[in-house]
Amino acid sequence: TPAGGEETTPATSGDVITVGFAQVGHESDWRTASTKSAQDVFSAENGYELSFVDCDNDSAAQLEAVRNFIQQGVDYIIIDPIVSTGWDAVLTECEDAGIPVIVIDRTIDDSDKYVSWVGSDFKVEGLACGEWLKAYAEDKGITEINALVIEGSTGASATIGRTDGFKEIADREGWTILASQTGDFTEAGGQEVMESYCQSYAGQFNVVICQNDNEAAGAMTAMDNAGVTYGVGGDVILVSFDANKPYVQMVMEGKINANFECNPMAAPTVAEIIQQLEAGETPEKEIYVTESWFVAEDNVSTITVNGEEQECIYVTQEVL
Numbered sequence: 001t002p003a004g005g006e007e008t009t010p011a012t013s014g015d016v017i018t019v020g021f022a023q024v025g026h027e028s029d030w031r032t033a034s035t036k037s038a039q040d041v042f043s044a045e046n047g048y049e050l051s052f053v054d055c056d057n058d059s060a061a062q063l064e065a066v067r068n069f070i071q072q073g074v075d076y077i078i079i080d081p082i083v084s085t086g087w088d089a090v091l092t093e094c095e096d097a098g099i100p101v102i103v104i105d106r107t108i109d110d111s112d113k114y115v116s117w118v119g120s121d122f123k124v125e126g127l128a129c130g131e132w133l134k135a136y137a138e139d140k141g142i143t144e145i146n147a148l149v150i151e152g153s154t155g156a157s158a159t160i161g162r163t164d165g166f167k168e169i170a171d172r173e174g175w176t177i178l179a180s181q182t183g184d185f186t187e188a189g190g191q192e193v194m195e196s197y198c199q200s201y202a203g204q205f206n207v208v209i210c211q212n213d214n215e216a217a218g219a220m221t222a223m224d225n226a227g228v229t230y231g232v233g234g235d236v237i238l239v240s241f242d243a244n245k246p247y248v249q250m251v252m253e254g255k256i257n258a259n260f261e262c263n264p265m266a267a268p269t270v271a272e273i274i275q276q277l278e279a280g281e282t283p284e285k286e287i288y289v290t291e292s293w294f295v296a297e298d299n300v301s302t303i304t305v306n307g308e309e310q311e312c313i314y315v316t317q318e319v320l
């Protein structure tokens with residue numbers, strides 16, 4: 001006991017590890033899975049105390065959440081950055097406070113003042129979507145592609161990567177992208193954008209690219225209402241990203257032609273990183289999670305993305 005009689009808490013390995021998690025929001029099924037994964041992994045049972053903040057897709061609220069974690073003096077901060085810019089100042093504050101930051105899912109452009117990032121290669125997801133569409137169109141004898149894109153939230157690296165990847169293939173192949181507007185990664189947003197597309201581009205499009213499953217759900221409602229058919233045997237090729245289980249089921253049913261998986265389970269890897277830091281080790285700076293591509297027909301089984309041949313998974317009951 002130090003002079004003055006105060007008790008000090010020894011930092012033994014048996015101590016509870018406090019973690020603050022500034023989550024994007026609750027916009028999608030993917031997000032729900034990501035939140036649940038973090039809550040399961042960072043449980044009291046596993047020796048953690050989790051401060052979870054749902055930032056409701058508000059960048060200012062997310063910066064404030066991180067600053068509150070600094071005030072609380074948590075041991076580690078996890079950030080899933082709503083947008084990729086505007087991070088350097090607050091990450092410097094984390095660094096000054098000696099709190100290691102782990103970034104998950106979306107990336108940060110303007111700072112590398114974090115320990116590690118765990119997530120997906122969104123550009124590869126967009127490239128894969130384009131390469132699959134090219135192979136599929138060739139197989140079906142479709143010579144003209146007129147695509148409508150429903151983008152994710154503006155400024156999110158997931159949106160930027162998926163948009164850039166698909167556009168790279170579209171430019172190379174001379175496809176037409178009739179429009180590309182944000183649906184904010186929500187079902188309501190997807191429906192609203194698709195309703196306006198159905199009016200403005202009636203009869204002019206044969207491909208709809210939704211940058212997540214919830215937008216695809218909204219787009220399907222809008223197309224149903226407008227009498228536009230999609231999926232296997234439909235007039236429109238419908239593509240989605242995320243591949244949440246109910247939407248892989250829709251691929252199996254032929255409602256969605258292809259779905260490019262995005263893995264929401266970063267938390268177990270983050271726990272490993274924290275354990276490495278606790279042990280005084282240096283974790284890897286970038287860790288990519290593995291993902292698959294699910295397709296409704298087995299006519300295109302492999303595609304080459306970034307020079308590497310990759311397998312498309314034809315969805316059958318066994319895959320689910």
Ligand code: GYE
Pocket residue numbers: 027028029030031105106156158185211212213241242262
């Ligand atoms: O695709 C979407 C979610 O950042 C990869 O955010 C994530 C995206 C995901 O709302 O469903």
